Amino acid sequence: MRWGMVIDTARCVGCHACTIACKAENESPADAFYAPVVEYEVGTYPEAHTEYLPSLCNHCEDAPCITACPSGALKRRDDGIVLADEDVCIGSRACMNACPYGAIHLFTGAEGEMLADGTRTLPTVQDRVARERHQVGTVSKCTYCAHRIDFGLENGLTPGIDPLATPACVVTCPAECRIFGDLEDDTSPISLYLERRGPSEVLRPDAETGAHTSYVG
């Protein structure tokens, strides 16, 4: 199995549902968006418009973050998913510098306001659960919702098809512009999509990282 995602930018309508669904699912720290939609303006009036580029960790075959990490906190699973182990991370930020996609986030612990007793206000539900789930001073990132994939496989579900086995950003997308699945399976949604709409391109091909997240449209 080799999990991958293709994003059809011709479909994206810039609604940011993926960003929020990811945040709710992965309980990421306040300022960490694992799946942001990058907006940029192209063209000259009146031939101008905003381009939307949904992004996330590219789960690279040759991941620079793994090479750069001094503590061994970043690892690749056999199915290609790159994970950051917060228990091992020493907060060196080497991975953040190495990643060409800006996909790794340090939990700064700077959310809310510092109170006189040294504790912080945690203004959102997400802030509170993020504190339970993540460790301040370590990095975290998109996991392709590995926990959902694992849950799905344990329960006979198919990642990319069954919602509970599929990354949250894919499930929510109103325009269905994120397609997920097993790149090694010709019948998976991603393989079928690439056959119809491919070939896809990766971001920053110059980095030659063997990204498993790619783009069409």
Added chain:
Amino acid sequence: METDLLGARSGTAYGDGWVRSTCTICLNRCGILAHIADDGVVDKILGDPANPHNHGRTCAKGDSGFEGLRDPDRVTAPMRRTNPDKGVGVDPGWTEISWDEALDEIAGRLAEIRETEPERFMFSTFDAFHLRGALVPSFIHGSGLPGYSTWSAQIFCGNNVHGIGYMNLNGFEGNPDPKYSKYIMLFGSQFGSVVHYDTMHATRTLSERRDDDDVKVVAIDPVCGAAASRAEQWVPIRPGTDAALLLGMVDQLVNELDIYDREFLLNKTNAPYLVGPDGYYLRHDGGDKPLVWDNADNSAKPFDGDVRDMALSGNFEVGGVKAGTAFQALRDHVRRYSPEYVEEVTTVPADTVRQLAREFGEASCIGETIEIDGVELPYRPATVSWYRGLSAHKHSMLNGLAIILLPTIMGAIDVPGGLLSDPYSLKGKVAEREYSCPASPEGLISQGFLGGGRVGGLYPPRKVRAPQTPEMFELLPVGPYGAIFYLLASENEEVYKPPPFPKMMLQYHSNLMKTSGPPDVMERFLKRFEFIVSVTRRPDETTEFADIVLPDLHYLERLVPFAYQHYASGDGDLAAYGPKPVVHPPFEGPVPGERYVDIMQIFLELARRGGFLSDVYESFNTIAHLKEPWKLDPQAEYSYTDLVDRWLQNEFGEGMGLEWHLADGLWTDKKTVQEKYPRPFFDARAQVYFEFMPKAGEDVRRVTEELDIPWETDDYQALPDWKPGPAYKRPPPHDLYMVNLKVPHHALGHTHKNPLLTAVASAHNDLRSVWIHPETARARGIVDGEQVTIETFEGRRQTAAARVTQLVHPEVVATQGCGGGWSKGSNSDEVNFNALLAIDEDHIDFLSGALDCVISVRVDSNGSGH
């Protein structure tokens, strides 16, 4: 029935721990599944895959909705004001009181005003999930306190949508057909980009079809927002001039290109009706039936007579009177809208006007058919979409009449690919619905009041009489509602002589201070009430003026049976479902011993204490069409859940009551081909010539002259024109047009204090900035990112960050959403667009009650970027 009143935690596609409910953050009301973590906390929300409306998808708002459950500023108990002074930013000095004390006082006041001056009570909400149902309306009607207003929705929303929808579509509004429309023109709307109605269905379907280049979307918009960015063509336009472009396109189609649906116009519209020199129909023997011309024997006959060769165009002489067809009048009327004139008004190049008309005409596939479910139907895959962008203008009603002409002359009404009505016209019980379309004696689609009687239709016009309500609604014979006149008349009582101002207001789900007019106007308005009750989840800009505040529920705590009959347009399925409690609130409700699951429990308790509960029950029997054995005995007493249970079983059948709702609660059905595309199946005619308008205008003129009230009646025209709004070509220095546009993560909802959405908005600097074209910025010495001051022609001011961008018309300053505010949790550095509006005669449409949202401004650098 023993139940904890929580939705079942199993039985959905996602398995244990997921509860089916309904997102009510915005009007799209998607089916959702909410997840309950082991600690009992709702920690995520996903779309309900079984729901045909949103088919398992959610938007950013829906994904983040659980945040509100643990809002630190939540109101958890009734509160009384201790500071008698009211004003913007004045601390009310809240002190907690018991439910008993609060309800007794409110009920006492209700009972008194009900006895003495019921017309001086105002009920205000935009709880759309109840308003289209039967429960809260039963309180409004049963209480005998009829004053009702949704406020902002009545000022900015469907002013030129609903009446026009019912006149030509037999529906509350029209939307493009996501599956079959091939050419979609968005006039200030963002259909298909998670910023409109039918949003999930439309977004997914258009995205799929774009893979095959099967659809062209053209966005006519001063600003290139999300929908225009995704559109195949963005056509920037000077704000408030769309009607000129629309009439220019009609001119091209009917006078130059000769593309229109002749058969449709003859058989399904009033286009062949004969119009005399006075602009009114020629009628058969002085009766109601308009005449048409039969070319076969060169004579005039009743439209439904034995006519062999009906004339669509031409001028004739009937009994010595010169007459022409309505369609001929339209053709003659639009000739003045040449592409060159349209360019002068709109800044859209004349060649582009010709291009759009030609493409629209060609894409309409006149004469072609398509087979749907084995039935051959007309195929007219070019259409339009509009809402506030075209409606919030001085000449709103004329704009609406102009836009409906385009799909009507092409026969693109409720057929595959055309403009589709929503199925409000489906009458009767959900499961045993019937399509109906009444026709007037003139043969025209005829709907008086819409939306359960609270929205006025366009045709036939209502009788004009002296104002009985503070919103002067009796002077709006073709308008849907008149909230704006509450403000105009109360600011100028000696001029408009409105009935006495309301004494008491009960409001919820309507933060009118923030969402209606500017704070100075709204402050004067709210201070005039002797007593305001707010039911709210968190203190906001309106509760600041309240005397008693009651705690409201989060939508994941509410129980509302089949919020209302639901739809996806075109070939989408029907569905009925509603919010049900996923969790209970962390505080007591209004009825001791009863779980607090809905605001209606407060209203029932007020009715009980106020002595008019039986009236509410009788009203419920009527509005919900309850039959035995589900009918209420007005002398008995029922809990809220009893009402829910009876209503559900009455609607869906025995055994499909509260228990079913909590365990399952999703009813779906396929549409028949007639429900999908009803137009070919009924005869009542749409209109391309609005003969009723001048007569309505005469009535308004006569009555207002008698009353000595100045009232504008010039727009009561049989055929629409473009007319300049107050901002049009205003001389310097206030020569820029300020407008706002919706962003997907804040559209149509109440999300400005949701921290997750705020975080996304902040990351894109969405709500703090104003967009300015580079040339415009350069001429004013404004650089990207600096703080600028916006000053309106009327002198209102705000500061904002300049975003210098190619995405906006050079004459325009644009801001996204309507942020800001000053209540706790507000983001005060956002632009509060509504605070810049002007409430005066120049900005109000006296036909539709719309307020012009094109603001004349100057924008100056603060020097911060230099």
